[in-house]
Amino acid sequence: MGAATLFDKIWESHVVRDNGDGTVLLYIDRHLVHEVTSPQAFEGLRLAGRRVRHPEVVFAVPDHNVPTRDRHLGIRDPIARLQVETLDGNCRDFGIVQFGMEDRRQGVVHVMAPEQGVTLPGLTLVCGDSHTATHGAFAALAFGVGTSEVEHVLATQTLLQKRPKTLLIRVDGALPAGSTAKDLILAIIGRIGTAGGTGFAIEFAGEAISALSMEGRMTVCNMAIEAGARAGMVGVDAKTLAYLKDRPLSPKGEMWERAVGQWRRLVSDPGARFDRVIELNAGLVAPQVTWGTSPEMVVPVDGRVPDPQAEADPVRRGSMLKALEYMGLSAGTPITGIAVDKVFIGSCTNGRLEDLEAAAALLGGRRVASSVKLAMVVPGSGLVKAEAERRGLHRVFLEAGFEWRDPGCSMCLAMNDDVLAAGERCASTSNRNFEGRQGAGGRTHLVSPAMAAAAAVAGHFVDIRQGMG
Amino acid sequence: MEPLRVVTAIVAPLDRANVDTDAIIPKQFLKSIRRSGFGPNLFDEWRYRDRGEPGRSNEGRPENPDFVLNRSRYRGAGILLARDNFGCGSSREHAPWALLDYGFRVIIAPSFADIFFNNCFKNGILPVRLEGGVVDRLFRETEATEGYRLTVDLERQEVITPGGEALAFEVDPFRRHCLLEGLDDIGLTLQHLGAIEAFEARRRQEAPWAFL
């Protein structure tokens, strides 16, 4: 075999059968399940009298619908409760391990799995959730699937797949102070658009990616889907191995050594051919803020809300006009002049320890502005929460006036009680600013954790590179 | 799954790019543990003036008269005409379930988001990709002519306009076959159980840590 990409290596090693029509039957090593996209899949299995082929590689966690406070009181919304109870019942009936609501390992599925060592290099991993791309940070081929595919994987441990094309995004240089992995991925999406990666598996590489922590790499891969790509991935290096060593489900002892021997090869070979290559200089990435209703509608914090009249393409101009109307913004407004009502720090994009540390560091004893109605931190998992508390971060947040909640998806998609009211504006560390995403009529601006914390303190967006003023 | 061969139906034009799955079926309806009954809440936030809730009847809710599906000329539409990147965002299969439950069997757009595209085929919906210029023209014709209908013939891979013009489209042969026959993917895959078992035996040797 000639020079191969990271993607090629994982793909080739998982082909069960080539159907000869452009599709293959691809083997799936790990399967993550949550309460929202799985009930109909289990129902399908029952109706057809099928069993789960390998329940031991399936891991379930309720995250989308769970309350983030007073958890001991259970879920009040009867429909959400039924969904979580349905997951309990399905895990019991089909022999699947679940990290339930009371388990300290519970959390957003994409935060939980890497922590547990469920995610390993060279594996294929799926979940009925589009942000499954997150796990690609570990040189795994990970992507989101629909509920029919969840059922297909449960029954057969395989998926019918068409080979995507490969896109290399090489980011050289160093991120300037104040800019983070979140700003980098937002800048990439701003450049290539929300459909720029459609049909591709993206590999992120280059100096700036190597310099990121595993958490930062997860943030970048997490939002590959926001660029239209189902999978984002990063090659194995020493940081990958250091993160995985001694995780509960990582291989141990001699098996670890053997695995590492193979994992070290999980990088693209020099000279490997990609279908498309995009190069970026990290040095030019400023802190980013989205202004519209699609993640590609993003500008640097020192920029202004763009003017639709300057857009030549009529369809794009139409979307911009609709977005401005929905967001209640007018063209030309400086980003730092936009006031926020709520602040949400959390999600599978930015709900890990490093994210909470960055936000807490920015707070440094300051308080949330009185104009801000609610500022909340929702740790990505119970383990993130426990570790943050061990380091005293919760005190920094509480003293600043933030609420310190229990783990879950929370206001990332507002399926539980954590929602924006119509017209409310939120600085959010999540990944989607679609209409109604955080509550009907709610207005979402995507930012990094430090930028969100700064907005909480100032009551509006601030350019954190200029200090807090 | 209901087979799909030829669909002739009223066309509803949804003139927006990047319609995401949150817009197709808002998140509160994802709490359901069933796969049917989502049709009345398709595009809920655009379709109604109030907020829909799961388990609540849609009778008597105030409609937004400007929304395309509420205009009398598009009632009963079975083909949705859309713009670029239709179905982007979350992977929720509730989006195709809602479209299907409403009565759409075909969606025509210049491009679709990957997961959504895939989910359509699994649920008996045919997503048809036509070139941007052609879609533009169909938008103009649909809006100009009340009762505008298209025929989509999957067997011949053609969209046929009222004027009799045939617009060819591409579709993956396997997906086409499954849709034409209404075949269940899992049953088909289980016919290759031997290949799956052989693969697992080999992989257990090469990467034992992949198994738990």
Ligand code: SF4
């Ligand atoms: S945190 Fe948000 S993006 Fe992540 S899995 Fe939950 S809902 Fe999806």
